[in-house]
Amino acid sequence: MSEPILYCDGEYVPESRARLSPFDLGVQFGDGIYEVVSAWQGMVFRLDDHLQRLTDSLHAARIDTGLDRQAWAQIVCETARRNGLRDAAIKIVVTRGVLPRGNPDPRAAKPSVRAFATPYAHLGSEEQRAKGIRLQIGHQRGMAPDTLDPRYKHTARLQYQLAKIEALDSGYDDVVWLSAQGFVEEAPRSNLFLVKDGVLRTPALGVLHGITRMTFCELAAELSIPVDAGNVTAFDLFVADEVFTCSTSGAALPVREVSGRSIRGTIPGELTQRLNALYWRKREAGWHGTRL
Numbered sequence: 705m706s707e708p709i710l711y712c713d714g715e716y717v718p719e720s721r722a723r724l725s726p727f728d729l730g731v732q733f734g735d736g737i738y739e740v741v742s743a744w745q746g747m748v749f750r751l752d753d754h755l756q757r758l759t760d761s762l763h764a765a766r767i768d769t770g771l772d773r774q775a776w777a778q779i780v781c782e783t784a785r786r787n788g789l790r791d792a793a794i795k796i797v798v799t800r801g802v803l804p805r806g807n808p809d810p811r812a813a814k815p816s817v818r819a820f821a822t823p824y825a826h827l828g829s830e831e832q833r834a835k836g837i838r839l840q841i842g843h844q845r846g847m848a849p850d851t852l853d854p855r856y857k858h859t860a861r862l863q864y865q866l867a868k869i870e871a872l873d874s875g876y877d878d879v880v881w882l883s884a885q886g887f888v889e890e891a892p893r894s895n896l897f898l899v900k901d902g903v904l905r906t907p908a909l910g911v912l913h914g915i916t917r918m919t920f921c922e923l924a925a926e927l928s929i930p931v932d933a934g935n936v937t938a939f940d941l942f943v944a945d946e947v948f949t950c951s952t953s954g955a956a957l958p959v960r961e962v963s964g965r966s967i968r969g970t971i972p973g974e975l976t977q978r979l980n981a982l983y984w985r986k987r988e989a990g991w992h993g994t995r996l
């Protein structure tokens with residue numbers, strides 16, 4: 705297999721030549737923003753929406769790369785093309801960068817921009833997609849929005865990694881956490897939905913505004929399924945008819961158990977299957993697609 709090609713501060717270089725300084729504030733402090741976009745059958749999905757989220761996060765984080773939307777779109781598509789990938793995850797990582805020597809002012813750093821593409825991968829294995837995952841409600845609470853708003857797609861993910869590691873150690877496949885007020889938020893790499901009595905519900909607050917989450921809400925409207933974005937508690941998950949996580953990495957992933965409570969009914973649930981099937985059908989027909 706040939707060496708992956710990465711975008712590195714304005715250049716496309718083979719992996720062996722891609723470098724990031726250990727002085728970079730992204731390396732030292734996890735001070736950065738990232739974005740993950742997917743391509744399927746040569747079409748990038750909702751590129752504009754992903755770039756809006758990226759540029760919003762960068763603006764709020766006071767990281768100015770000088771790149772405009774057109775330049776970002778070019779980087780995403782060119783990175784996939786140079787790696788010969790039509791089914792791909794394209795990841796952009798922007799870190800605050802390196803400070804001039806002796807200057808501790810974070811505003812003086814010059815941002816570093818990296819992008820790389822890997823073959824499209826689902827978050828769940830084939831078996832997990834068919835039979836569902838076991839989801840743990842972790843003991844760690846989500847970050848308060850006045851500390852680090854989860855709408856930043858940031859790279860400071862120690863908390864998420866620890867929650868995931870603890871869930872795996874306990875024999876679960878993934879984890880969701882609660883807010884300080886006790887409402888369900890999200891998983892380390894996905895948003896969460898439940899279905900109860902025909903209504904699709906998802907936590908409104910304390911979550912990344914996932915592109916897949918937004919898409920599923922739109923698809924539900926198309927299927928005349930009522931959507932309720934509001935407060936969700938652990939109890940709501942325990943008694944749900946269907947639970948699934950969703951992300952750019954594979955769309956819906958059914959959940960068969962939440963912290964020891966089995967989800968009753970078939971797995972994947974009926975609405976989960978209908979929504980997911982519509983997602984893929986529309987994607988494959990070019991819906992919200994940008995050709996590579």
Ligand code: PDD
Nearest residue numbers: 740892893894895912914915916951952
């Ligand atoms: N994860 N919540 C969190 C914390 C996430 O990191 C992600 C995305 C999502 C789902 O967002 P979207 O539908 O836009 O992919 C929700 C990406 C896929 C990742 O980290 O690889």
